[in-house]
Amino acid sequence: MQFTRSHSLLTRILLAAAGIFALAASAQSNAQTALDDIMKSKEIKIAIPTDFPPYGFVGPDLKPQGLDIDMANYIASKLGAKIELVIVTSANRIPYLQTKKADLVISTLGKNAEREKVIDFTAAYSPFFQAVFGPKNVSVKTAADLTGKSIGVTRGAIEDMELTKIAPTGADVKRFEDNNATVSAFVSGQTTLMATGASVAGNMMARNPNLSAEYKFVLKDSPNYIGVGKGEDKLRLKVNEIIAAAKAAGDLDKMAQKWLGRPAGDLPN
């Protein structure tokens, strides 16, 4: 008797599991409807970061702000939809898209082969880059101008590799343990320039406006793309249209200039 009961319980669990798979499969089969759903409900869920200034961070009013938030609002307004911001981290932004907790991910997402297997990407909307930064009154345009100047960099980071490749022998490259030490050295004037990622530099410039630091030249570009669910071609093409129009109208440049201190430049499609 007991055996039968537990057997029937097992059967029910199996049935339930089969049901979930069936549901998942049906979700898969009508996966192309995201754009229609958005147009119908006039609502769009967009995943954004709040831990990655200046792309996404919490402002003094405790509301998310940054380049990614501006971009999210921009796209929502072009779609004529009400926006619902979904806060994600680097680790969970792709799962949020896969499980449809978000229609779009605008969260400094870089494109690579592994990610393209599980989600689709629109055209690039903003630059992410490692670059050399320094005060306005120091003239640096190319790697050759680094001669005789001190540049702080975080040891072993991508920017260290790139800088080491191109720095002339006369450049005084000072390598620090972590981003905090690199920033401290630059802020306290111990190094004239610093090489770092756009995020770290943007944060440093926002907190130290008195340094009048600016972008000098790029070390490595790795632009950001908007993530859409796998196979959501209608939504992806619609967003691509919006990005192309924004690029033509100079809106992407304006956003990049506002948050990163340099225009978006020539972004890949």
Place this chain on the structure above:
Amino acid sequence: MKIELDFLAVLAQWPLLAKGVVWTLALTALSAVLGGIVGVACAWARAYGAKPLAWAAATYVELVRNTPFIVQLFFVFFGLPAAGVKLTPEIASIIAMVVNLGAYATEIIRAGLDATPRGQYDAAKALGLNRLQMFRLVVLPPALSKVWPAMVSQIVIVMLGSAVCGQISTEELSYAANLIQSRNFRAFESFIIAGAIYLALAIGVRKLLGWVGPRFLFGASAKAGAR
């Protein structure tokens, strides 16, 4: 799990390691000499100086001996620029090491001074020596001789402590090891080699100072004082 060690990948970067060794030794030598002088001066101030002077020396010693070296180093390198003092990483490292060693040396040398028998002061006074002569010729040499092993240990400790100077981009030995492992990801080998070099340096410095001390610092006059 099997770990494959590739020491050649690290040793191929020997110019970096050699530069690191030179910097570590240079930092140690400079801070030993200057820190020793600071130590003697402050020990004198604490033992024989006027009240305010003794008090200032005591404050310095307590401040330094009760804070971590890395905090002192960051204070000099990141903190002082706020007061308009900008220093290169190397100068900042030397200052921090001198300040650090000076405080410990003060206490070590003071212990030696305290151990000098009263009778020697009286004898020196009877010979008509002034206070400076008495300190320099009679009190200090036997005091240094007594505490020299402790002093050498402290210098070796400061040399090993100089490893943190790499944090502010002074290119000493640990900085070299760190840089190498961030380039070729051979962290284990890098630090084994750096550790072996530190061991050799520490033994070498100890032997060298054990030889130098009695011959050049307190040898002849120490014996004269004892005689």
